Amino acid sequence: MLTLYSYPTLFGVADNNGYGLKVFAFLKLAGVPFRHEHIFDASKAPRGQLPYIVDGDDTVGDSESILAYVTEKYRVTIDGGLSQGQRAQNLLITRMLDDLYWVMSYSRWKDERYWPLFRDALMREHHALTEEGLAKAKEFNAQRYYYQGIGRYDADAAMARGLADLNALATLIPARGYVHGATPGSIDAGIYGFIANIYFYEIDTPLKQFVVAHDNIVRHCRSIHEAVS
Structure with a gap:
């Protein structure tokens, strides 16, 4: 298997x-x-x-x-009916989610407003983790952010970039159904992967505030969450 x-x-x-x-x-x-x-x-x-x-x-x-x-x-068919234009849209959304990833990660490991809360949540849920080990991971991630580029932003500027990504998603996610119709496809799984890690995140970042304020994003996230839980 x-x-x-x-x-x-x-x-x-x-x-x-x-x-x-x-x-x-x-x-x-x-x-x-x-x-x-x-x-x-x-x-x-x-x-x-x-x-x-x-x-x-x-x-x-x-x-x-x-x-x-x-x-x-496995001959998966959930994207089988997509047009060439819809497949191109999926690629563009996927690349945008790559950008959102860096902001989300920055908000957890580098932004000092939220890092202590994230560290404590990890240690609370995963007892094998230590404060020393997470400090080393924080330092490693800071190097990644610097070379990727997001680490050269101040915290508010980094967050603004992520909010712009979310704003674009808010215009693409319909009030009902999924991105390309009545049934979810791979792009809905991709969006869920990132949005669920904002929406269900118990730390009140501007990213979470944006998601919670948009009913279409919340509905989409919760619908996929129920389908895969």
């Missing part, structure tokens, strides 16, 4: 990282049986990043590569 390796839970979602939760939701929506193993150590993962899957002799990393692999091998 296919095994998904991804980060552990936090605040009631199956993975506290948007990419792992995206893959989890996709597998659930697609009806593909899998085991879910929660880990912190990504050293055995392709490119040293989570999530990844092991399926027989195949090991696949990167969330988009995983979705492509699973779609082909």
